[in-house]
Amino acid sequence: MSTRTIATLVAMALLAVLPPIFFYTGNAFWLDLATRLTILAIAAVSLNLILGYGGLVSFGHAAYVGLGAYAVGIPAYHWLYGGLESLGLATTSGLVQIPLAMVVCALFALVTGAICLRTKGVYFIMITMAFAQMVYYASVSIEEYGGDDGLVIDTRSELPGLNLDNPIQLFGLAYLSLVVAMLIVRMITRSRFGMVLRGAKGNAERVQMMGLNPYAYRLTAYVISGAMAGYAGALLGNFTTFISPEMMDWTRSGELMFMVILGGASTTGGPVLGAAAFIILEEVLSHFTIYWHLPFGLLLIAVVLFTRGGLMGFFRGRK
Amino acid sequence: MSILETKGLMKSFGGIRATDDLTLSVEQGELHAIIGPNGAGKTTLITQLCGTQMPDAGTIHFKGRDITALAPDKRARLGITRSFQITSLIPDMTVLENIALAVQAREGSSYRFIRAAAGIPAIRDRAMALLERVGLAEKAEIETRALSHGEHRHMEIAIALASRAELMLLDEPMAGLGPEESARMVDLLTELKGQHTIVLIEHDMDAVFALADRISVLVYGHIIATGDPASIRANKEVEAAYLGEEA
Numbered sequence: 001m002s003t004r005t006i007a008t009l010v011a012m013a014l015l016a017v018l019p020p021i022f023f024y025t026g027n028a029f030w031l032d033l034a035t036r037l038t039i040l041a042i043a044a045v046s047l048n049l050i051l052g053y054g055g056l057v058s059f060g061h062a063a064y065v066g067l068g069a070y071a072v073g074i075p076a077y078h079w080l081y082g083g084l085e086s087l088g089l090a091t092t093s094g095l096v097q098i099p100l101a102m103v104v105c106a107l108f109a110l111v112t113g114a115i116c117l118r119t120k121g122v123y124f125i126m127i128t129m130a131f132a133q134m135v136y137y138a139s140v141s142i143e144e145y146g147g148d149d150g151l152v153i154d155t156r157s158e159l160p161g162l163n164l165d166n167p168i169q170l171f172g173l174a175y176l177s178l179v180v181a182m183l184i185v186r187m188i189t190r191s192r193f194g195m196v197l198r199g200a201k202g203n204a205e206r207v208q209m210m211g212l213n214p215y216a217y218r219l220t221a222y223v224i225s226g227a228m229a230g231y232a233g234a235l236l237g238n239f240t241t242f243i244s245p246e247m248m249d250w251t252r253s254g255e256l257m258f259m260v261i262l263g264g265a266s267t268t269g270g271p272v273l274g275a276a277a278f279i280i281l282e283e284v285l286s287h288f289t290i291y292w293h294l295p296f297g298l299l300l301i302a303v304v305l306f307t308r309g310g311l312m313g314f315f316r317g318r319k
Numbered sequence: 320m321s322i323l324e325t326k327g328l329m330k331s332f333g334g335i336r337a338t339d340d341l342t343l344s345v346e347q348g349e350l351h352a353i354i355g356p357n358g359a360g361k362t363t364l365i366t367q368l369c370g371t372q373m374p375d376a377g378t379i380h381f382k383g384r385d386i387t388a389l390a391p392d393k394r395a396r397l398g399i400t401r402s403f404q405i406t407s408l409i410p411d412m413t414v415l416e417n418i419a420l421a422v423q424a425r426e427g428s429s430y431r432f433i434r435a436a437a438g439i440p441a442i443r444d445r446a447m448a449l450l451e452r453v454g455l456a457e458k459a460e461i462e463t464r465a466l467s468h469g470e471h472r473h474m475e476i477a478i479a480l481a482s483r484a485e486l487m488l489l490d491e492p493m494a495g496l497g498p499e500e501s502a503r504m505v506d507l508l509t510e511l512k513g514q515h516t517i518v519l520i521e522h523d524m525d526a527v528f529a530l531a532d533r534i535s536v537l538v539y540g541h542i543i544a545t546g547d548p549a550s551i552r553a554n555k556e557v558e559a560a561y562l563g564e565e566a
Contacts, residue, residue, distance in 0.1 A: 187432070187433060187435075188432050190435040190436060190437065191431055191432045191433060191434060191435060191436055192423050192429045192430075192431040192434070192436045192439075193429060193430055193431055193432050194432075194436070195416065195419070195420050195423065195429070195436045196420065196424075196429050198409075198411075198412065199409050199412065199416075199417075199420045201411075202409035202410055202411045202412060203407060203408065203409045203410070205371065205407060206403075206407045206408060206409060206478075207409075207420070207424075208371075208390075208391045208392045208395070209369060209371075209391055209392075209395055209400065209401055209407075210392075210395060210400075210420060210421045210424040210425075210478070210481075210482060211392050211393075211395030211396045211424045211425070211482065212392055212395075212424050212429055213390070213392040217429070220430070
């Protein structure tokens with residue numbers, strides 16, 4: 001077993017054990033932190049599929065998280081205040097909301113990805129960001145759903161056998177989802193599909209000369225990644241019980257990117273380590289000083305500069 | 320029977336005519352070398368044959384089918400592969416992964432998400448066999464960027480072979496190789512000759528005259544002569560345009 005695998009397993013074990021301890025010892029605050037961390041880690045894992053393995057630096061991933069959250073909030077809103085019954089979208093059922101979140105995000109990824117993936121490098125970064133900002137401004141302008149004041153989710157998603165109002169159950173769902181997300185990305189990136197994706201990152205022209213069209217594979221990965229981020233968004237909506245356009249701002253996309261790069265792109269556990277480090281550091285530093293952004297930023301720069309391959313770079317070892 | 324035919328191919332970059340009314344016919348099974356001075360438009364011709372650049376005018380037929388407007392990956396699927404003058408591999412994958420990707424590209428769909436690619440014996444075994452053939456088997460698990468230039472050139476050939484291409488376009492496979500590595504490459508090409516149709520662009524004249532069935536001479540984007548090595552050697556026009564410079 002490589003040291004990286006061990007590091008990932010240790011991190012996942014800690015994340016499984018600590019939150020229940022927080023819960024039963026009455027540390028609701030730390031449980032909250034762990035749940036948020038876990039949900040953002042799912043989003044980071046999904047981003048890693050395209051950013052890390054695909055080499056596609058998407059600067060608009062927060063849009064998917066936001067869309068996913070709205071896919072929980074809007075049906076819940078109509079369930080309470082009426083409207084959309086004919087579409088079956090006035091509901092608090094998680095079995096409707098969560099698939100809705102994933103389908104909406106997959107479609108958004110398909111349409112925008114089809115355009116974005118025709119560009120390269122810095123243009124790709126800018127155009128993914130532009131599409132995300134489009135969603136951001138759209139959500140600001142829709143008054144019915146609160147505009148830039150945001151939308152309160154009065155009722156959490158209802159799932160059979162689960163009560164998401166119970167914080168430890170919500171955490172449990174998030175944790176299991178994270179494990180599944182990691183396993184899915186690991187499986188995909190090792191498959192034949194993943195080989196093409198990784199090959200196209202290293203040398204797209206060569207892959208095309210082998211008879212494989214990188215565009216189609218990248219678009220597929222882009223859609224998978226978007227749907228996973230939408231799922232994370234649906235969980236986040238249930239966690240915060242409040243959605244605002246601010247969740248989709250480009251700075252949020254930047255944070256997700258940072259989690260991936262900080263932890264170690266194109267590794268299974270990297271995005272989780274990155275998300276954990278990001279959230280915990282943010283929390284700890286903000287206790288010491290209101291100017292916590294400064295040391296935080298410096299620390300992040302130091303990690304990127306001095307560890308090749310992010311935090312996972314510390315655990316480099318032989319297979 | 321000709322497997323590849325171009326008619327009246329034209330390609331300009333700004334004011335420069337890199338390809339000028341180029342008509343070429345490659346016979347099935349032959350090793351057809353294209354020689355010409357630097358800047359004659361050899362690589363530009365290859366890029367048009369494999370589809371990364373579109374000609375401004377003219378047609379390209381492969382096995383009787385018009386492929387002039389076809390994308391590179393579609394041409395690859397029809398059976399055209401190329402190697403690159405400047406080594407073009409996937410640097411952050413292992414040697415084996417590079418070859419395995421080329422093998423899997425040939426073996427059915429790559430839209431397979433579940434099974435680990437490294438665990439598929441059919442792909443792995445064939446990739447290993449190809450590495451064996453070009454003499455790189457013991458380097459299989461090494462990251463590609465760590466190999467020498469000469470080894471990269473041999474990987475290029477292995478990838479071309481993996482595609483089971485009927486037509487191999489080899490762009491200066493001997494560029495930058497030392498004498499020993501060159502000799503190994505000539506041996507390898509001699510072995511491949513007859514099994515595949517090969518269009519070879521090469522500056523190493525000894526190698527070209529030893530290997531080629533026919534030679535076309537490209538000058539300023541235009542083919543001034545085509546023939547077997549003996550007749551090209553005897554051609555006065557060719558001598559003036561090209562060989563004479565070196566003499």
